[in-house]
Amino acid sequence: MTYRYAVERTDHSALASGHVLRSAPGFPGFPVRLADELFQRAAVHTGLPAVRLWDPCCGSGYLATVLGLLHRERIASVRATDVDPDAVELAGRNLRLLTAEGLAEREEELRRSARDFGRPSFVERAEDARGLARGLARAGGDLPHEAAVADVFSDPGPVAADLVVTDVPYGEMTAWAGEAPGEDPVGALLASLGRALPPGAVIVVTARTRRVPLPEGVRALERVRVGVRAAVLVRARDVA
Incomplete structure (x- = not known):
């Protein structure tokens, strides 16, 4: 099967972190064109005309807000969670820009x-x-949205989301927090998301690394590498 997507080469300067969207020290932004491409790739795999989007490691909410502004017509709702209350407060202020x-x-x-x-x-x-x-x-x-304090490594319960897009901590400006994720935080993250999401949901994990690792036996839907960032797309049922 051939998946089709297109990334428009438009000017995204209005979406730069700290321009209209709010920023703060310790909360990095994310390349807008890469966010756009990853969303379009993943949305095709969901097979849905509009998705419920969730970022479980949202930080300032920048990535979730950018996607909401870029793809309002293809997103039904946005959920952003983080274990850090200060991050969630900032994320809530950014998500309010979806109105x-x-x-x-x-x-x-x-x-x-x-x-x-x-x-x-x-x-x-x-x-x-x-x-x-x-x-x-x-x-x-206006795009329905919520920001909440939650630890993705604890039992998040059932989450009504069709698509997860999250940029995981990479040790320069951000670090893992909450329940100790052990030696394989990405694997622990995927396992927790697999339990929380509907089986057909699509998960996109990106990080500053050459390759985002997957648990043994898990097959990626797609892999993407742009500059210093790598991303992997997987189906929730495959990591549960």
């Missing part, structure tokens, strides 16, 4: 900063927030 009200608030905040602190570059950011709002409206309007 017209949240983007309007962010636009006004940026215009106020431009006026109060004499920072003309913030006017451009405010205009980009307005542009994102127009795009969101055209693609279907």
Whole structure:
């Protein structure tokens, strides 16, 4: 079977971390074009017209928010969880940008900063927030979302998600936390997700590494490597 996907070579500067989306020290961003490509590859494997998206190691919520803004018409809901309450608080503020009200608030905040602190570059950011709002409206309007504190290594219970996309800690700016994942944190992550998700759900795990390891006997749907990052796509039932 041939899977078809296309990544538009458009200007994604409005989605840069810290531009309209909020950032903080210790919370890295993610390459937008790679996020776009991974989502399109994985969405084809789900076979669904719109997916329920979950990032279980969400950090600032940057990746989940970017995907929501890029693919509103193909996403039914967004769930972002992390074991760090500070991360979840920031993620909630970013996910609010998946609504017209949240983007309007962010636009006004940026215009106020431009006026109060004499920072003309913030006017451009405010205009980009307005542009994102127009795009969101055209693609279907406000996107249902939630951000919650949760440890993916403990029993997360059944999670109603069709697609997981997550960038795992790699030791430079981020590190694993929560219940000790042992010597194979990616394997432990996949096993936990496999138990929590519907069998047909698709999991995308990406990291700064040459190759994302899989447990013995697990076959990847696809593997992707771009620059310093590698990603693997697997089916939930194959890692349960």
